[in-house]
Amino acid sequence: MVNAQDTYADESANADPWEPVNRVIFRFNDTLDTYTLKPIAKTYDRFMPQPLDDGISNVFGNLGEPRNLVNNTLQGKFRDAGVDMARFLLNTTVGVVGVFDVATRMGLQRNDEDFGQTLGAWGVSSGPYVVLPLLGPSTVRDGGARVPEALANYSYTGQIDHVPTRNTALGTDLVDTRASLLAQEKMIRGDRYNFIRNAFLQNREFKVQDGDVEDTF
Template sequence: MLNDFRLRVTPSLKRATSLPLALTFAAALGGCASTAVTTEPQPEDPWEGFNRKVFAFNDVLDRYALRPVAQGYHTITPDPVEDSVGNFFSNLGEVRTVLNSLLQGKGENASRATSRLLINTTAGVGGLFDVATRMDIQQQEEDFGQTLAAWGWTDSRYLVLPLLGPSTLRDTTGLPANMAAYPLTYVDDDATRIPLRVLQLIDGRAGFLDQEDLIQGDRYRFLRDAYLQSRAFKINDGELGDDPFASDNFEFDDADFSDENAAD
């Protein structure tokens, strides 16, 4: 049942979810029990023609540039090092989660994210090690797109951005605030900031190389539906809705099991 569904977020998936490229379907795999690829036009994607052209551009860029680099990085980098790199960038994102949790009135999650930031920055050696998760202080990311949804902008049109990949009008509106809330933005030294950004991009792309085989059918629609379901899952804080089969409050009487009903 959906309510019983749980997915263990591996370090590779954790890295992938921080990368907003055209192939970032891995985020959805961490938030949805299943993803149905539909063939009918979707009302949330009225600009599908434009979006497909941008998607094709991003896909070519990924196929001939980013993906080969990510494969090389994944091949030569030991898994513990890859995990530490992903942990470092994820730890920086806790600042954004704290701010957005406060804006949404989620004091408990703001406290949890603050604890994660302090623990991983200190005991985790600058965020290289996710000590907080080992202490069962789980991560629940929040961004400004989710904050806008919490403030009432629940439905938004799907939009594919050049280089950045899948988004919505709501999430795109939140991008400047997301950048402003990310500590790496304030590193003045280009010789430090640019290599870190490149490393973040490559490491994030490498994080879902193993998940690409899960794409089925129309790549554009698969990734679109996966992204939209992932965002809905995060906005609703993981709520999948009521599962009638998960309830124990069924009431039956003898008539339900009569031969007459069985014949029906």
């Protein structure tokens, strides 16, 4: 019996014509993760007190609000952009630079937007699936969107001139994000490459369409 998820990439517009090359890069990334980032993330997850872990995640989530604000504005979703602004102001002040997510407790749910989604909202096709060295799953559209995002300089890393501080923030953000994915790895079944590819493509489609997608199962 064939799982619907296993054929998702073949049945959608997000085909994987570069699979042989993608698999090579995937194995490189996976091996690097297995012997470097994953052990660090496991140690971090094991010894980091949950309240402190939540606080760190909240801080980096708050630092991502300007990106949400810019992209919601570009997509014409002005109500969501207003929520992004309100969240940033509330969590930065009342929430002590974002340590406490008071905005969510007040009913202001966090958005998750990027320039790849903005391009998709304006009709730009995702193009073929591609695995980027070190960066992981992407598509031609989303990978290319990283360039204008970097030039826009609206992420927190672009606002920190002190190199050691910027590197420390990046490293902490990376480890915290990787630790948050540890539990999800237990859900992987069958071919690891196929599972991650299809999960990524479905998740991106869901985000671009703001959840308004057809059930393919």
